Amino acid sequence: MKHRDIQVKSKKILATILLTTTFFTVGFSTMTASADINPDTVKAEELEKKLPQLMGGEIDSKILEQYNVIGKVSDDNGFTHYVMQQMVNAIPAENGELHVHVNKDNIITSVTGDVNEKEIHLNGKITVDETKAQDIAKAAFGAEDGFVYQIKQYATTDGIAYWQVSVGSKEGSETATVYKVDAMNGTIIETYKANHDVANISGKASTGIGKTTAGKDVTFPTLVDQQGTHYMQDSPADDAKNTVLDILSVKKDARNNKLYSVGIINSINGQFTDRGAVDAYINGRAVYNYYKNNFNFRGVDGKKQQIVSMVNDSSSPSNAFWDPSSQTMKYGARNGLSLAAAMDIVGHETTHGVINNSSNLDYKGQSGALNESLADTFGHFMDNKDWTMGEDIGWILRDFEHPTNHNQPDHMNNFQNLPETNDQGGVHINSGIMNKAAYNVINAIGQEKAQQIFFTVMRHYLNHASDFNQMKEAMVQASHDLYPNEPQVAVEVNNAYANVGLGEIINNIKQSNILPEQQIEVTQTDNVTSIEFSEESGTLPTIYGQKEEKNKKTVSLKIKKNSKNQVQYLIC
Incomplete structure (x- = not known):
């Protein structure tokens, strides 16, 4: 060179x-x-x-x-x-x-x-307004509880104006989707997945106990209501709340979209037995403190937005993802171990939230691979004892030092130019280079x-x-x-x-x-x-x-x- x-x-x-x-x-x-x-x-x-x-x-x-x-x-x-x-x-x-x-x-x-x-x-007259664009996108999304959580308008270099409409499910569907709707004729010119306010409890501050997946005994703040039930939610005086939700059930609508029923993880006596929930709670606060202590950045938006984790997602085994429509992290399990037990994975998913609320990198192609790599990088910063992702649950997802060990390129000479139908253009593949x-x-x-x-x-x-x-x-x-x-x-x-x-x-x-x-x-x-x-x-x-x-x-x-x-x- x-x-x-x-x-x-x-x-x-x-x-x-x-x-x-x-x-x-x-x-x-x-x-x-x-x-x-x-x-x-x-x-x-x-x-x-x-x-x-x-x-x-x-x-x-x-x-x-x-x-x-x-x-x-x-x-x-x-x-x-x-x-x-x-x-x-x-x-x-x-x-x-x-x-x-x-x-x-x-x-x-x-x-x-x-x-x-x-x-x-502009190469024509705009005939589709914001309301009509939302209707078109929601109709394409199809979920019964679909809603628009973000809409922006852009113009291409060729002068075509379009609406970029992000649609999600009120129940937290994993199928949050971005639609580009032509503002001149109403056609959908591009579609891609976007995945990568919760009820608050009134109560007094208390303390819960539990075990992590690794078997470590831990204590953590909870809120206890008048009936003595402890909830996995804290209420700091000058910081963001930390909340863990249990996915109670998942059903499908007519178009096969997932609809979640959730509730805040709770315990009658303050002893919590759901180790995945304990991991999500402890690690969620650790991620929050990492951003706060190193960058004075609080919450995924820097404005003390609460950290919300959803666990026990049986519909998404061996997967964890950030859902921008509900601003939550969702964690499935692999071989009975919650992915929330891996500190680097929790750091990864929370960082997707930080990206979503800042540069908002498109989740496709190179920008999507960059999105994935930044999330990996901050996951490593929070769990820097090795160069792999996910090892704490016995499942190595990626390797910074040797990306090729996990079918990722490590040099631009081996960049894979994939269609968006394949992993959104290779966001989990080409991220190995970054x-x-x-x-x-x-x-x-x-x-x-x-x-x-x-x-x-x-x-x-x-x-x-x-x-x-x-x-x-x-x-x-x-x-x-x-x-x-x-x-x-x-x-x-x-x-x-x-x-x-x-x-x-x-x-x-x-x-x-x-x-x-x-x-x-x-x-x-x-x-x-x-x-x-x-x-x-x-x-x-x-x-x-x-x-x-x-x-x-x-x-x-x-x-x-x-x-x-x-x-x-x-x-x-």
Whole structure:
């Protein structure tokens, strides 16, 4: 494999890159991006006259006019992450989501995500509204208790608008399904599975006892009602609830969809004999504490959403999965042992919930395999005594060190390009490549740094359609952002992915401080945010270019919300 030195452009990128250019660096390769400009308020001539040339050509400024900031979030590392989306007649374009990362010094460090290198226009009239799209999807789903738990609208690069409708069962059916409904003619253009509020008990805090599958005696918090019945649900003062449900029965509707009848696991005297339920309860809290203690992230949504596990799923033997429609983990059993007894499996399923509430990676193809691998990786972080998944129940599902031992590829040369009818495009197969890369990363830089980088990428650097290469680029970029004074961390991460066929091995990084630092001062009022900064025009340096003389001017940027509560930027 070829070795080379790479010079990274200064990460102190001009603030105007966010607003008016098409330049950014992801990891160690230049890629095109877009900017946050509202076409209704900013004219093309207000953009910078000379856009940085990337990938051999300039990006049409009209593309930039389609990008808007749609949200932001701050993390505990002092970064603010802005989400920008290409919009087509107020409809988000698929594969057009960018993430702009600003550090604690208000310096834009990087941009990650997708850009469509073409201006998009709708190719027809929208005739199917949101209500009709939901009706079409529910009819296709067929379950008697089917309901829409999420609906989004997108436009393809060819200008076809569609509704992405996620349908599940109120009883927690494992058949939660995503339907793409053409907004112009109502046909279903794609279907794929989505799988990967519970009643609360009023009572006093108490303590239950039980045994785990491994035979360990444990105590745990319960709630006890006025009749003295203990329920496997806690009620912490400042944390998420932890609840375990028993799947009492499973029946099928007319279309063979599963309908669950459930109840909270309980005991008359506080002694719990269902070892699988005890495992789910103990391990569920351990997963919660892992995310809380390492990332100050509470619950699958970061907002103290309760951890809900469902056990004794006889309809799904040898299986465990996250159900996004009910926001629950479901655990079956294998050879009489609940899958909830394996800490790494519980960590895996809960992480699917974290992904579902953040990057929301599509569960198909490369993004689905990446979804699976991230869940595996965090399962390993929580149970790091070995490199396998599921060994605690005597059933090794996957092996990070040797994926090929379990019929998974470990290099892009062996990537299996499968149809979505086969394991959603091989999500449990090709994840072996990403698992091997994770193994390489953890061995190279250690778990502490690795888990911080993986979590930051999972939460803030990916979007729903991210693929393997974008994961690699995001990991390298986040390594640099989180550990700017330790450049070898980014080198090791880069090489960890290069060793599975993603990119080239590098020897070192040559830092460049050519670009001036831009301080962006933000002050907020109730309705208007003003940002003032200096803009310096001119070609930015690259490994193949030279810097040019820059012209400085002061720009005032105002952010306001229109009548539809949409963010708009005004350049003054």
